[in-house]
Amino acid sequence: MSKRIVIVGGGYVGLYAALRLQQRLRSGEAQVTVVNPENFMVYRPLLPEVASGTLEPRHAVVPLRAVLSGTRFVAGRLTGVDTQRRVASVAPEAGPELELEYDELVLGMGAMSKLLPIPGLAECGIGFNSLAEAVHLRDHVLRQLEIASATSDPELRRCALTFVFVGGGYTGVEALAELQDMAVDVLEGYPEIDASEMRWVLVEAMDRILTTVSEDLAARAVSELRGRGIDVRLSTQLESAEDGLVRLNDGDSFRASTLVWVAGTKPPPLVKELGLPTDQRGRIVVDETMRVEGHPDIWAAGDCAAVPDLQKGGVCPPTAQYAVRQARRLGDNIAQRLRGGELKPFHYKSKGEFVTLGMNKAVGEMLGRKVHGRFAWTARRAYYATQIPTWNRTIRVLGDWLVGMPFGHDVVNLDSREEPRGAFQEAAGRRA
Numbered sequence: 072m073s074k075r076i077v078i079v080g081g082g083y084v085g086l087y088a089a090l091r092l093q094q095r096l097r098s099g100e101a102q103v104t105v106v107n108p109e110n111f112m113v114y115r116p117l118l119p120e121v122a123s124g125t126l127e128p129r130h131a132v133v134p135l136r137a138v139l140s141g142t143r144f145v146a147g148r149l150t151g152v153d154t155q156r157r158v159a160s161v162a163p164e165a166g167p168e169l170e171l172e173y174d175e176l177v178l179g180m181g182a183m184s185k186l187l188p189i190p191g192l193a194e195c196g197i198g199f200n201s202l203a204e205a206v207h208l209r210d211h212v213l214r215q216l217e218i219a220s221a222t223s224d225p226e227l228r229r230c231a232l233t234f235v236f237v238g239g240g241y242t243g244v245e246a247l248a249e250l251q252d253m254a255v256d257v258l259e260g261y262p263e264i265d266a267s268e269m270r271w272v273l274v275e276a277m278d279r280i281l282t283t284v285s286e287d288l289a290a291r292a293v294s295e296l297r298g299r300g301i302d303v304r305l306s307t308q309l310e311s312a313e314d315g316l317v318r319l320n321d322g323d324s325f326r327a328s329t330l331v332w333v334a335g336t337k338p339p340p341l342v343k344e345l346g347l348p349t350d351q352r353g354r355i356v357v358d359e360t361m362r363v364e365g366h367p368d369i370w371a372a373g374d375c376a377a378v379p380d381l382q383k384g385g386v387c388p389p390t391a392q393y394a395v396r397q398a399r400r401l402g403d404n405i406a407q408r409l410r411g412g413e414l415k416p417f418h419y420k421s422k423g424e425f426v427t428l429g430m431n432k433a434v435g436e437m438l439g440r441k442v443h444g445r446f447a448w449t450a451r452r453a454y455y456a457t458q459i460p461t462w463n464r465t466i467r468v469l470g471d472w473l474v475g476m477p478f479g480h481d482v483v484n485l486d487s488r489e490e491p492r493g494a495f496q497e498a499a500g501r502r503a
């Protein structure tokens with residue numbers, strides 16, 4: 072009988088493991104099912120460029136049904152796993168729960184923002200982990216420029232023009248750098264605002280940013296950001312953000328309409344409820360072949376798993392580069408297991424790493440060499456354009472980038488789409 076492989080999560084792990092299985096499995100050997108809430112995979116390293124508008128949101132995602140032609144796709148969320156009966160329970164968007172029987176189960180549910188108990192943070196902050204957050208932030212920043220240019224209230228103006236990002240990892244640095252670059256670029260359309268009135272603050276608890284690149288590249292990134300007038304506060308923590316009043320532990324406090332929290336991630340809460348072994352950070356504990364301890368038919372990888380790093384020791388970092396290669400090894404190992412073959416451990420050798428700092432600006436490491444500026448920025452773009460699955464997406468991404476080069480950033484703020492029924496409700500007399 073054909074084996075049943077259920078893959079939970081359609082992100083890096085889910086997509087690349089399914090693609091690998093499509094290649095490796097013989098016809099009729101197994102039925103692969105991918106479960107994900109949305110019918111697309113978000114190419115997260117491109118989110119900062121979605122936020123700055125240099126990339127259309129639709130072009131930074133991969134349509135799962137189109138790419139996984141030989142695989143069954145179910146739009147829904149895993150709600151539980153019965154490891155005795157080998158059944159995964161899935162809640163579709165509507166209708167009764169589904170029970171998916173499996174012979175092999177893969178968990179690749181990624182991670183979400185990890186909040187600290189800071190007063191006001193949950194009410195005033197926003198994360199930067201999803202497509203919706205990236206799209207919202209772009210519109211939000213443009214809306215703040217409109218508010219500042221229209222108001223006669225100096226306090227409101229200062230507040231609207233203050234943008235605070237907490238967390239100096241690549242997510243925070245890239246998001247801030249891209250959005251600030253966009254804001255400066257569009258300012259010529261706002262004659263009422265002077266660039267020096269905008270206040271962009273990066274708050275980092277450690278004494279350096281970007282721990283995934285070398286110290287000198289991180290220092291270069293700091294001087295690039297400071298050179299653009301960005302206030303980089305190292306060894307500083309957010310103490311509170313009640314009613315939009317940001318208080319830092321260096322004694323400074325100011326009002327800000329924008330507070331982006333990018334100071335860490337954690338696996339989704341469901342992971343803890345599955346009854347599988349987890350480490351102190353809530354990640355699923357797996358061996359070096361990515362099998363869950365004590366469960367030979369369950370596998371986990373990516374941001375929700377603690378995969379041993381056989382090169383550097385400890386646990387693999389939560390990056391797309393690791394997740395893709397873990398997924399490929401995991402796909403190979405499942406194919407081996409179905410045929411009674413030998414499982415191989417996951418090994419990783421870095422080919423490079425880049426951090427975008429806005430148009431024509433980046434730092435990175437490539438084949439053991441440190442690179443920066445326009446060269447690093449071009450190399451980063453070339454890398455992602457060729458890595459995103461399907462020519463269809465590669466061409467759309469390249470098209471957006473080519474169009475953006477001569478024309479710069481677009482100033483259109485489409486945040487009215489966040490309330491699409493507003494005009495209709497007003498016409499119906501339901502609201503003022």
Ligand SMILES: Cc1cc2nc3c(=O)[nH]c(=O)nc-3n(C[C@H](O)[C@H](O)[C@H](O)COP(=O)(O)OP(=O)(O)OC[C@H]3O[C@@H](n4cnc5c(N)ncnc54)[C@H](O)[C@@H]3O)c2cc1C
Pocket residue numbers: 079080081082083084085106107108109112113114115116117118119147148149150179180181182199200201241242339341372373374375389390391392393394425
């Ligand atoms: C803004 C940003 C920029 C980044 N930049 C880089 C970079 O430049 N380089 C780099 O290497 N890495 C980068 N990363 C990190 C990288 O994106 C992650 O490490 C990678 O996405 C992890 O892959 P994953 O498959 O574990 O999780 P994801 O890609 O997040 O996929 C998890 C999937 O599981 C789904 N899911 C969650 N819960 C359930 C459930 N209950 N049932 C079904 N499905 C579920 C989610 O909806 C999601 O689709 C960045 C991340 C962000 C947020």
